[in-house]
Amino acid sequence: MKYARIAYEGRVQQAWEDSGMVRLADGRRVSETEVVWLPPVTPGTILALGLNYADHAAEIASQTPDEPMVFLKGANTLVGHRAFTPRPDDASNMHYECELAVVLGRPARNVAKADAYDYIAGYTVANDYAVRNYLEGFYRPNFRIKSRDNCTPIGPWLVDAADIPDPMDLRLTTRVNGVTTQEGSTRDMLFDVPFLIEYFSSFMTLQPGDLILTGTPKGTVNVMPGDEVVTEIESIGALYNTIIARRP
Secondary structure (H helix, E strand, O other): OEEEEEEEOOEEEEEEEEOOEEEEOOOOEEOHHHOEEEOOOOOOOEEEEEOOEHHHHHHOOOOOOOOOEEEEEOHHHEEOOOEEEEEEOOOOOEEOOEEEEEEEOOOEOOOOHHHHHHHEEEEEEEEOOEEHHHOOOOOOOOHHHHOOOOOEEEEEEEEEHHHOOOOOOOEEEEEEOOEEEEEEEHHHEOOOHHHHHHHHHOOOOEOOOOEEEOOOOOOOOEOOOOOEEEEEEOOOEEEEEEEEEEOO
């Protein structure tokens, strides 16, 4: 099943996908443009992967990591489907990052890879924008790149884990103004989802609602104010976002 958090008629509520429509708790069905989309989960910890696809590392002239390159994000970064993300006036290269987002379903500590899928509630789509000219020093991606307000659209749906038989074989696609600019597959991750859950849970307790953003493949291009960016993952959904101008 596909779940969403939306605002409709002045009230935040849960909704479901129903044959291309949005079904409300009272049974009414409305179109997706009639509601305000919120992030489908209220996250605790947001763990994000950098350079988790070899082709993307090569694309930005970086070496592939020997172990996961991880950074934390705040809830302030998340915004919903069909929302707006600002491009700073001084950005010389701001690009999207289509990513599979993993949502934890129960506390996880010292989980073995073989058991990792038992701890997942579901999956959604994330678009973790980066402003590359904000890169500083040896540490990447840094705080200024990845912690900006509204820099990470997520959604529209949270899809039950049981409805995704193999999350490590999903097609990722990005379109900018209707033109396909990025294509890849989750099977090309350097560190797959079971590995990441084993890795993180070996030194910290993961909690229900925690998010793992698993990185992006090759194909990131500079986006400008007015661009409509659609990041889509097979069987999960298509996440729409529009770039707007804003001062740093």
